[in-house]
Amino acid sequence: MLTSTYIHIPRVGATIEKKIWASGVRTWDEFSDKKDVVPIPRSRMEMILPGIEESKERLASHDFEFFARSLPSAEHWRAFSMFSEKAAYVDIETTGLSPGSSHITVIGIYDGKDAKTFIHGIDLDDVVEEFEKYEYLVTFNGARFDLPFIKREFPEVNMNKLHADLMYPLRRISLTGGLKKIEVELGISRKEDVAGITGFDAVRLWHQYRKGDQEALELLLEYNREDTINLKTIMEMTLPRFIEHKFSESI
Template sequence: MLTSTYIHMPKIGATVEKRIWSSGIRTWDDFLERKDELCIPRSKMELILPGIEDSKEHLMSRDFEFFAHSLPKAEHWRAFREFSDKVAYVDIETTGLSPASSHITVIGIYDGKDAKTYVRGVDLDDVVEEFEKYDFLVTFNGARFDLPFIKREFPQIEFNQLHADLMYPLRRISLTGGLKMIEVELGITRSEDTVGISGFDAVRLWNQYERGDQEALELLLEYNREDIVNLETIIDKTLHKFIDKKFSESI
C-alpha cells in the first residue's frame, strides 16, 4: 500500500490521490509509465514526479522516520508490509487508566517470533533499549493509552517509528469495540486460563502478585503475551480489508 500512496508528498491531498487510483493507476511505477493518461493539474504532476523519486530513495534506504513524519498518523498502517520485518507488537498493563495517577506494571513486546514481557521492579527499564530495535509499532488503542503511558515513565524513548494503532482502521471496516470483542469476531481464541480476563482483572492480578502470589504474575504475563501475539493475527487477517476499503473509496 505504501507504493500506492501519494498523500505524504507536499501539497498532495486525498482528492488527488483518489483521482489517480480511479484512473487505474495504483503504484508509483504505474504512475511513471502512464502519467500522460492522467487528468490532474500540471502543478500537481510537477510535485508528484519528484515526490515518487524521493519516496523510492527513502524506501530503498529503509528510512522509516521519513514516512513516519510525512504520512498522516492515521495512515501509517499503509507502510506495514514494507517495514514489517522490524515490527514490534506492543501492549502494556497498568495499575489504572491515567498516566498521571497510575503506573505501568508490564510491557509486552512481540517481534513476530519472540514475545518478551518486562515487569516493574524486575527489568522494566530494559524496554528503553528494546524499542530502539524497531521501525514499526503495532498497538490497539496505543495512541491514546499505551504509548503516552510509556512516554511518561520513559521520556527518553523517542517513538520515532511508524505506528499503526489498529483500533482506527478496524473501525473503518466495521470492527468496533474492545480488543477481546474484535478477536471473537475474527475467530481468534485465547487459552482456557485467560478467557474472560479483562484489564480490570490485570490490575487485580498485579495486586495479588505484590502480596506475594507468583502464580498471579504468571497469569498476568500469559494474558499480556496473548494480547501482543494476537495483534499480529489481527493485522494478518485484516490488512487486505484495510487496503480494499481504501481503494474502494476512490470508485
C-alpha cells in the first residue's frame, strides 16, 4: 500500500490521491508511466513526480523516519508491509488509566518471534534499549494510552517511528469495541487460563503480586503476552481489508 500512497507528498491531499486511483493508476511506477491520464493540475503534477522519486530513494534506504514524519499518523498502517521485519507489537499494563496518577506495571513487546515482558521493579528500564531495535510499532489504542504512558515514564525512548494504532483502521472496516471483542469477531481464541481476564483484572493481579502472589504475576504476564501476539494476528488478518476499503473510497 505504501507504494500506492501520495498523501505524504507536500500539497497532495486525499482528494488528489483519490483522483489518481480513480484514473486507474495505483503505484508510483504506474504514475510515472501513465501520468498523462491523471486528471490533476500541472502544479500538482510538478510536486508529485519529484515526490515519487524521493519516496523511492527513502524506501530503498529503509528511511522509516521519513515516512513516520510525512505520512498522516492515521495512515501509518499503509507502511506496514515495507517495515514489518522490524515491527514491535506493544501492550502495557498499568495501575490505572491516567499517566499522571498511575504507573506502568508491565510492558509487553512481541517482535513476531519472541514475546518479551518487562516488569516494574525488576527490569522495566530495559525497554529503553529494546525500543531502539524497532522501526514500526503496532498497538491497540496506543496513541491515547500505551505510548503516552511509556513516553512519560521513559522520555528518552525515541518515538520517531511508524505507528499503527489498530483501533482506528479497524473502525473503518466496522470492527469496533475493545480488543477482546474484536478478537472474538475475527475468530481469534485465547488460552483458557487468560480468556476471561480484563484490564481491570490486570490491575487486581498486579496488586496480588505485590502482596506476594507470584502466580498472579505469571497470569498477568501471560495475559499481556497474548495481547501482543494477537496484535500481529489481527494486523495480518485485516490489512487486506484496510487496503480494499481505502481503494474503494476512490470509486
